Amino acid sequence: MSAAFDRDALLDAFDQIGRAAVEAGTKLQIAVYGGSALMLASNFRLATEDVDIRELGTDWPEWLSQAVTEIAAKNGWSATWFNDAVTFHLSPLASHDRDHLAYGTFPRRSEHVGLSVFIPTARYMLALKLKSLRISDFDKGAQDMSDAAHLLKVLGLTDVEQAIGVLAEFFPRSAADADKQRFVLKRLLAGDTAIDAPQYPRTDG
Template identity: 60%
Template sequence: MSAAFDRDALLDAFDSIGRAAAGAGAKLQIAVYGGSALMLASNFRFATEDVDVSKLEYPLPDWLDHATAEIAARNGWDPNWFNDQVAFHLSPLADHAADHLEFGTFPRDGTTPGLEVSVPSAAYLLALKLKAFRVTDPVRGETERLDILNLMKVVGISGAEEAIALLGRYFPVSAASPEKQRFLLKNMDLEGGADAPEYPR
């Protein structure tokens, strides 16, 4: 299993990537998804094991390849800690402007920024979580359950049918056959969420 890291470590890593981009005369714009987005923008997720980002251009530029490898080596992280594997699962119906929030530019020291980061809206992130619905995963299931529970509170959804309707906004094919989501939502433990979940915080 990959080494987990916290928000401060991720922000420091983004500073390094932003610095490397600026040094190469480049500007990288990414959206961050999954647990890393929650860790950055919420008050209820505190660790992750990788960073799921929007589609990258391949081959990666040398400066980015070197920067992410150096960050991994320095921190003892998995070499693939920064990856765009989530891109395959994103919704073609999601609009970048309407369904994403600007998070920040990096580095944070006032020098020339080389990295711009955005995160999905709470509604879009919840839809992504509902599509995957990994609450029965023996390793990550409890974390996934709490993420979904807290995002439902943020969005103002309390029942399975409302959640499935939200899923349909972004993933109509999944919402057309939502038996798994309906069953898991109706039988999901509703205890243990944050008292006052925020996204963005």
């Protein structure tokens, strides 16, 4: 079983990828999704097992493949800890400028930038979480529901149809047949989230 990792470990990994990019004389820009984005930029997700990125569009350069492999071996992480499988689940209606936020550049504390990381906005992240409720297994579903509950509070949404409206912005087909989402949202909005003041993005850097 692969080891889970926390925010500090992921930031260190991004530093290593950033340094590898600088040494290769190039720059890499990625958008990070799912639990890894929440772990980086929220105060309510503490660990994850992989990093979901948008498809790079070309074959991975050798320097990136090597860096990712070295990081996995050093930390005992899955060989697929850094992957673009999430691309299939992203919304074609989402735009980079409107629906993503700049998170940071790597390596940190360096005048040279090799890696720039972006994360989805809270609205887009909530839509992704609500869409994933349709296909989640029990364990992942429980985590997705917890994430969704915190994002609802971040966005100040208190009504089921408000949340379905967010889903419709990005996934109109899912919103048109959202019985499961409505059932889950009623439960989430009737309960308390684990953290009274969830943040996304977090403000402590």
